[in-house]
Amino acid sequence: MRRSDPVAAEAPVPDIWIDYLVGERAGRTERYEGETLRIGRNPEFELCFDEMGVSWEHAELRFRDGGHWIVDQGSTNGTYVNDERAHNARLKDGDVLRFGKKGPIMRFRTAPLPGESTGQAAPPAADSAAAARPRRSRPRAPSEPDFPALSPADLADAHSDLPPAAVPAPRGFGWVHAAAVSLAVLLAAAGGLAALFYLEARDQDLLVLRERARAGELEKQLAQARTENDAALAEARTRVTLAQEQQGKLEQELARARARADAEAKRQAERIEGLERQLAAARTAAQAAQQRPIQPPPQPRATSGGDESDRWKAIVRDLSPSVVFIATRLEGKTPDGTVVPLHCFGTGFFASREGHIITNKHVVEPWKFRPLAERMAREKIAVVPGSYQLCVWQGGARFLRGPDQLDLATGFSTITGNLQLVRVAPDKWHQGGLGGEGIRSYRYHEEGGNDDLAVLKATLRRPITPIPFGRSDGVEKLDDVLVLGFPAGPAILEAGVAETSPSTGQVRKVEQTIFVSAAMIGGNSGGPLIDREGRVIGISTRVAQGTETLGSCLRIEHAITLMQGGAW
Numbered sequence: 001m002r003r004s005d006p007v008a009a010e011a012p013v014p015d016i017w018i019d020y021l022v023g024e025r026a027g028r029t030e031r032y033e034g035e036t037l038r039i040g041r042n043p044e045f046e047l048c049f050d051e052m053g054v055s056w057e058h059a060e061l062r063f064r065d066g067g068h069w070i071v072d073q074g075s076t077n078g079t080y081v082n083d084e085r086a087h088n089a090r091l092k093d094g095d096v097l098r099f100g101k102k103g104p105i106m107r108f109r110t111a112p113l114p115g116e117s118t119g120q121a122a123p124p125a126a127d128s129a130a131a132a133r134p135r136r137s138r139p140r141a142p143s144e145p146d147f148p149a150l151s152p153a154d155l156a157d158a159h160s161d162l163p164p165a166a167v168p169a170p171r172g173f174g175w176v177h178a179a180a181v182s183l184a185v186l187l188a189a190a191g192g193l194a195a196l197f198y199l200e201a202r203d204q205d206l207l208v209l210r211e212r213a214r215a216g217e218l219e220k221q222l223a224q225a226r227t228e229n230d231a232a233l234a235e236a237r238t239r240v241t242l243a244q245e246q247q248g249k250l251e252q253e254l255a256r257a258r259a260r261a262d263a264e265a266k267r268q269a270e271r272i273e274g275l276e277r278q279l280a281a282a283r284t285a286a287q288a289a290q291q292r293p294i295q296p297p298p299q300p301r302a303t304s305g306g307d308e309s310d311r312w313k314a315i316v317r318d319l320s321p322s323v324v325f326i327a328t329r330l331e332g333k334t335p336d337g338t339v340v341p342l343h344c345f346g347t348g349f350f351a352s353r354e355g356h357i358i359t360n361k362h363v364v365e366p367w368k369f370r371p372l373a374e375r376m377a378r379e380k381i382a383v384v385p386g387s388y389q390l391c392v393w394q395g396g397a398r399f400l401r402g403p404d405q406l407d408l409a410t411g412f413s414t415i416t417g418n419l420q421l422v423r424v425a426p427d428k429w430h431q432g433g434l435g436g437e438g439i440r441s442y443r444y445h446e447e448g449g450n451d452d453l454a455v456l457k458a459t460l461r462r463p464i465t466p467i468p469f470g471r472s473d474g475v476e477k478l479d480d481v482l483v484l485g486f487p488a489g490p491a492i493l494e495a496g497v498a499e500t501s502p503s504t505g506q507v508r509k510v511e512q513t514i515f516v517s518a519a520m521i522g523g524n525s526g527g528p529l530i531d532r533e534g535r536v537i538g539i540s541t542r543v544a545q546g547t548e549t550l551g552s553c554l555r556i557e558h559a560i561t562l563m564q565g566g567a568w
Contacts, residue, residue, distance in 0.1 A: 013033065013034060013035050013063050014063075014110055015031055015032065015033045015110075016031070016032050016033075016037075016061075016068060016108065016109065016110055017029060017030070017031050017032075017108075017109040017110070017111070017112060017113075018030045018031075018032065018047075018106050018107070018108065018109075019106060019107040019109065019206060019209075020104065020105075020106050020206075021096070021105040021106055021107060021206065021209050021210045021213055022098075022104060022105035022210055022213055022214070023049065023051055023103070023104030023105060023106075024049070024050070024051060024104070025104070026206070026210055027203055027206050027207070027210075029202070029206075031112075032046065032047075034063075035062065035063045035064075036060055036061070036062050036063075037060065037061035037062075038057075038060055039054075039058050039059045039060065039061065039099065040054060040055055040056050040057045040058040040059070040073070041054050041055065041056050041058070042056055042057060045057075047061075049099065049103070049104050051100075051103055051104055052100065052102055052103065053077045053099065053100020053101060053102045053103030054075075054077075054099050054100055054103050054104070055073070055074075055075040055076050055077070055100075057073045057074075057075075058072070058073060058075045058079065058099050058100075059071060059072050059073055059075065059079045059099065060073060061091075061108075067090050067091070068090070068091045068108070068110070069088060069089065069090050069091065070086060070088075070089050070091055070097060071087070071088050072086065072087045072088070075099070075100070076100075077099075077100035077101055077102075077103065078100065078101070079097070079098075079099055080097070080098040080099075080101075081095055081096070081097060082095055082096055083096075083098070083216075091108050093108070093109055093110045093111065094107065094108070094109065095107070095108045096108075096213070105210075105213055107209070113202070275461070278462075308480070311532070312482055312502065312504055315482060315530060315534045316482070316484065316500065316502045318534065319349075319467055319484060319528070319530065319534060320395040320396060320484070320500045321394055321395050321396060321465070322349055322350045322394075322395070322464065322465055322466055322467045323347065323348075323349045323394075323395045323467075323484050323485065323500050323527065323528065324347070324348045324349060324350065324357055324392045324393060324394055324395065324498075325345070325347065325392070325393045325395070325397075325399060325486050325493075325498035326345065326346045326347060326348050326359055326363055326364070326390070326391070326392050326526065327343065327344075327345055327390075327391040327392075327399070327406065327490075328343065328344040328345070328346070328363060328364055328366060328388075328389070328390055328391075329341075329343050329387070329388070329389040329390075329391070329406075330342040330343060330344070330366070330367070330383065330387055330388050330389075331383075331384045331387035332376060332381035332382060332383050332384060333381065333382055333384050334379060334380060334381055335380050339384070340379070340381055342366070342367065342372065342376075342381075342383075344362075344363060344366040344372075345363075345486070345489030345490060345523055346359060346360060346362075346363030346364075346485075346486075346489075346523060346524075346525040346526045346527075347359065347363075347484075347485035347486050347523065347524055347525060347526045347527035347540070348363070348392065348456065348526045348527070349466075349467050349484075349526075349527065349528045349536065350464050350465075350466045350467065351466050351467065351469075351536075351559070351560075351563060352466050352563070353463065353464060353465075353466060354457070354460075355457050355458040355459065355460045355464065356422070356455055356456070356457050356466075356563055357392065357455070357456040357457065357458060358453070358454075358455060358526070358539060358559045358563065359453075359454055359456065359525075359526030359539075360452050360453065360454065360525045360526040360539065360541055361424045361425060361445070361451070361452045361453055361454045362445075362452055362525065363454070363525050363526045364390060364421060364424070364454045364456070365424065365454070367383065368427065368444065368445040369444055369445050369447065370432065370444040370445075370447065373432065373442050373443065373444040374432060374442065374444070376442070377432070377440050377441070377442035380440070388414075389413065389414055389415055390413065390414045390419055390421060390456070391406055391408065391411055391412070391413040391414075391415070391419070392411050392412045392413070392419055392456065392458060393410060393411035393412075393498045394411070394498065395498055395499070395500045396497065396498065396499065397410050397411060397497070397498050398410055398496055398497050398498075399411060399490075399493075399496060399497070399498050400490075400496030401496075412458040412459070417459075418458060418459035419456060419457070419458050419459070420456065420457055421454065421455075421456055422455045422456060422457050423454070423455050423562065423565070424453070424454040424455075424562075425450075425451040425452070425453045425454070425558075425562055426451065427445050427451075428445060428446040428449070428451055429443045429444070429445065429446070430443065430444055430445075430446060431443060432444050447542065449512065450512065450513065450554050450555060450558040452541050452542075452554065453539070453554065453558060453559050453562050454526075454562075455559075455562055455563050467528055467530075467534075467535070467536045468534070468535050468536070469535060469536060469556055469560065470531050470533065470535030470536060470537040470556065471537065471556075471557075472510075472514060472537045472538060472555040472556055472557060475507055475510055475514060475531070475537055475538075476507065476510070477506075477507050477508065477509060477510070478506050478507060479506065479507045479531065479532075480504065480505075480506055480531075480532050481504070481505060481506065481507055481516050481518060481529055481530065481531060481537075482502055482503070482504050482518070482529070482530040482531075483502065483503045483504075483505070483516070483518040483519070483520055483524060483527060483529060483530075483540055483551065484500055484502050484527055484528055484530060485500060485501070485523065485524040485525075485526070485527025485528075485540060486498065486500065486501065486523045486524070486527070487501050487503075487519075487520070487521045487522070487523040487524050488521060488522065488523045489522070489523040491523075503518045503519040503520070503524075504518055505517035505518025505519070505549075505551075506518075508550060512555075513538075513541070513552045513553060513554055513555065514529065514537070514538045514552070514553045514554075514555065515544065515550055515551065515552055515553075516529065516550075516551050516553060517549050517550065517551075518551060519549060519551075520540055520542075520543055520551035521543070524540045524551075525540060525541060525542070526539060526540065526541075527539070527540045528540070529553040529556075536556055537555075537556050538553035538554055538555055538556055539553055539554045539556065539559055540553050541553060541554050
């Protein structure tokens with residue numbers, strides 16, 4: 001320690017004792033004096049440690065305000081007083097100091113132990129590194145006497161007050177001197193033994209303190225290990241619980257998958273059984289046909305003259321099985337949770353032997369067009385996810401099996417998986433709801449032009465004869481035409497059978513679309529426009545605004561382009 005100036009000091013600085021418990025100096029005791037004790041790995045410091053955890057300038061032990069303080073100097077591993085980290089703490093007698101989590105441990109004292117020497121303190125720091133380390137000063141036992149060396153003259157002077165006869169002779173000092181020397185030797189030996197016993201007892205105390213400190217550290221490590229083990233055990237139990245829950249979910253999903261597979265296998269078995277019955281009936285009919293005499297083929301109808309009514313009847317009879325009734329089922333939900341049906345019905349027709357069906361886009365996606373889009377915006381209706389379904393029945397097939405119960409077994413449907421929406425014409429959007437009508441903004445598809453087209457594809461159970469294509473560029477005014485479809489949808493299909501309702505008329509004019517006088521109402525949308533040769537030349541789409549007998553039909557060439565996947 002640096003010794004303070006005795007002139008400037010207001011009160012003497014008491015000495016301190018340091019007992020080294022753990023570290024390279026364990027078992028030793030040092031006494032220091034002065035106001036400041038520098039601690040660190042710097043060899044110029046009063047207390048230098050070359051141990052792990054001690055910083056170059058670790059801490060200072062200062063005397064101020066009548067007491068000793070330990071002040072950390074921004075060390076990396078910290079300074080601890082009684083196992084609590086300290087930055088500027090006042091010390092009391094018996095406090096245990098530790099520098100770094102695994103650094104040296106020492107005990108601070110302000111008074112010597114009983115029998116401990118109070119002599120010379122540890123010297124101040126020297127200039128060299130070797131002299132900077134404090135040296136251990138071995139205390140002398142309090143019972144050890146001082147025996148100065150005596151000469152015969154001194155002995156004589158000591159006995160000058162005795163009578164002459166009692167003065168010992170100067171030779172050999174006599175037996176009295178020998179006894180005194182022997183006694184001094186015995187006392188010195190006894191003092192040395194006492195000092196040795198004291199040092200041994202103190203070393204034992206320091207060893208006990210060191211072992212207790214080590215035991216405390218081990219107890220902390222054991223408690224930490226137990227805490228970590230409990231946390232790991234809790235985490236493992238949580239993982240096991242999650243794994244069990246996941247296993248339960250997988251087992252439930254597996255059971256549902258098995259149930260679906262069993263139901264699908266049952267449906268497939270019923271379908272195979274039905275096909276086998278149809279095959280047996282076809283074989284029976286074929287055998288019966290072979291037994292009938294061969295009849296000559298019917299003569300083709302004349303292209304001109306004859307009864308026009310019979311001509312259209314024959315065309316209707318031949319083409320009706322290739323015309324399909326389409327039901328689009330969709331549900332919405334209002335903000336108060338009310339479910340609103342948004343169903344739509346229309347017409348389509350088979351356009352290929354692979355099962356392609358041509359119809360209007362507003363039949364299969366009605367929410368994109370203004371009437372339904374405006375209603376949904378006004379009533380704040382949102383489409384219910386998963387409610388969209390498409391169903392198709394051929395002309396002449398039964399589509400109901402009970403009141404409001406569609407018979408999916410007699411047609412094609414996205415529910416059973418034998419119908420799919422292949423593609424629709426590109427959308428051309430307009431913005432609605434911005435004219436102060438009090439409804440939210442919405443978009444709707446352009447109703448004019450030739451974009452109101454869609455293509456479906458059915459998985460056929462038996463061959464289908466598609467309606468042959470004609471050409472719209474040869475159509476002229478006053479040409480006779482036939483509109484074939486399901487006007488009014490199921491409202492007039494009282495028997496629950498998809499029976500077509502034909503309507504004849506003439507071409508009124510030909511522009512981007514074909515305008516005809518044949519009656520067209522809701523439900524005809526998507527149906528074929530037929531010429532006198534039984535060929536499709538257009539697709540029924542809408543009635544001209546403000547009229548009841550002027551229908552608009554899209555040209556067939558646009559539908560062919562969409563069906564073939566060409567550029568639009």
